[in-house]
Amino acid sequence: MNRDIRVPPTKTIAIVVLPVLLFAAFALASYTPLFRVHDIRVQGAKTLSRDQVIALSGIGPGTNVFHLDTDAVAASLTADPWIAAATVQRHLPGTVEIEIQERAPVARSYVGADPVALAGDGVILPGAATDGLPEIRASVGDLADEIRTEAARAIAALDPALRARVTAVVAQPSGELEMDLAGGLTVRYGEGSEDGAKATALRAVLGWAARQGATLLDVDVSVPQAPSATLRDGSTVTP
Secondary structure: OOOOOOOOHHHHHHHHHHHHHHHHHHHHHOOOHHHEOOEEEEEOOOOOOHHHHHHHHOOOOOOEOOOOOHHHHHHHHHOOOOEEEEEEEEEOOOEEEEEEEEOOEEEEEEEOOEEEEEEOOOOEOOOOOOOOOOEEEEOOOOOOHHHHHHHHHHHHOOOHHHHOOEEEEEEOOOOOEEEEEOOOEEEEEEOOOOHHHHHHHHHHHHHHHHHHOOOEEEEEOOOOOOOEEEEOOOOEEOO
């Protein structure tokens, strides 16, 4: 025999209302001082100070860690030209951890008459020193922003020891790039592409010349799979 099991109305109300009340109580508790930020940890800051990073993040004494929008904080940080990437993590109840990746100057150029430092992705780094950095310039006329960025990427792809030998990157009217290295060596780079492969090819040619005791007049890595070099006697080799 089937019997209907009836739940008393008071129990039905309790079953429905109790979770709602618990959720409301938890939501209210999430706004209590317990979740106010009390510790901000910053990693990766070298040029920027810890205080500068915190100021850029927008996190202040009254920030609620529980309700913190970490994506919005990361976006605020990367809006600064010095910060290439940022991750933000919450550790309840009151700790925020910020890790940033800073850009570094690799070249200098001019915007109008003013020298500016450029990062490896072409972003201008305000306040960075330009002394000792290789110069990016056009052989004729003005330097387009796109070409300036391509030249900065070409320099950034080089290993630090080879990068230190670059004195200038000159954009030709054709849009191709030429690198001037210390000692009068010219590198015909070609268009701003395949930066990693061209850096590897250039390092290989220079290494070959060092082992052979050969004096190079210029190196062509415009086709990195088949680099070539001109020797002092005018002959061309493909190391």
